[in-house]
Ligand code: SF4
């Protein structure tokens with residue numbers, strides 16, 4: 001199995017403001033090109049693209065290729081479960097939306113301390129085990145967004161999990177928040193396969209500061225910054241798959257060019273990554289991946305990931321970034337940073353554990369006044 005997976009969270013769109021408005025001709029050709037090159041793994045989830053990622057893959061993949069040409073991963077939405085019966089209902093709905101009779105990989109989605117309680121109360125672990133016994137989920141695991149201590153506890157209590165999907169990238173490797181390295185080491189201890197999500201950290205590592213990119217280009221002029229990030233993740237021995245959310249054909253061609261015949265990073269390349277990490281860390285204001293999970297519960301309809309992206313641009317490029325101008329564009333359709341009431345609903349769901357409400361105060365001071 002080649003180590004690059006097609007992520008279903010950032011599919012190509014006609015209108016970037018409408019996550020359901022898929023650019024199907026482009027998606028079809030991306031799926032074709034991916035399969036032609038020998039890649040097979042596709043990853044989706046119930047909530048991606050405002051609940052339409054699964055149907056997009058049905059149209060672009062399932063209805064156009066025989067079932068044995070690809071592997072499909074989907075996830076049980078722990079955040080949506082209220083009672084035990086919900087699990088069967090969501091699972092059947094997912095099979096139907098995807099147009100398949102089984103999933104190759106099925107995960108408990110977004111495991112955190114809060115959702116571990118939900119999963120334990122509703123016995124979601126037995127549910128996916130049963131799906132495996134029925135042949136409706138070939139391999140079972142979870143996507144994990146908490147600390148290494150909890151991961152160790154869950155894998156000890158639930159040895160039936162066969163793999164863990166982890167956020168793993170070179171910026172988060174030593175992060176005390178995300179704990180990529182520590183979580184990876186727990187997976188090694190429990191002998192679990194690792195699937196990597198966010199190897200490029202929501203695109204952050206595809207657009208690194210100039211100084212970091214110069215280091216990379218000096219060593220390998222034709223290799224994109226994204227290639228360094230994906231190869232870093234794929235070089236870890238327990239990693240069986242690296243998911244990339246490819247939003248257009250050029251990104252797909254770039255990813256597949258170095259993952260077709262994957263070569264792990266050598267020592268010199270690893271040293272360059274360490275230097276780039278220091279440079280990037282000093283330029284990021286908010287390590288938001290743009291997943292958008294926080295948007296759903298915000299009572300003030302604040303464009304949280306968009307504002308964080310503007311803040312990061314502002315920190316890197318100052319007034320030249322035009323961040324204030326773009327921020328002003330949002331005010332007719334979204335709440336401003338200053339409208340935040342500090343309810344922290346967003347923070348309970350943010351997989352990056354970001355102090356969103358506090359950061360809104362900083363953002364308000366920076367943008368609200370000057371973008372009237
Ligand atoms: S804390 Fe602020 S940004 Fe977060 S959900 Fe509440 S109002 Fe929205």
Ligand code: SF4
Pocket residue numbers: 287288289290291292293294295304305308349350351352353354356
């Ligand atoms: S703030 Fe958190 S939940 Fe919201 S988009 Fe960023 S990483 Fe995702």
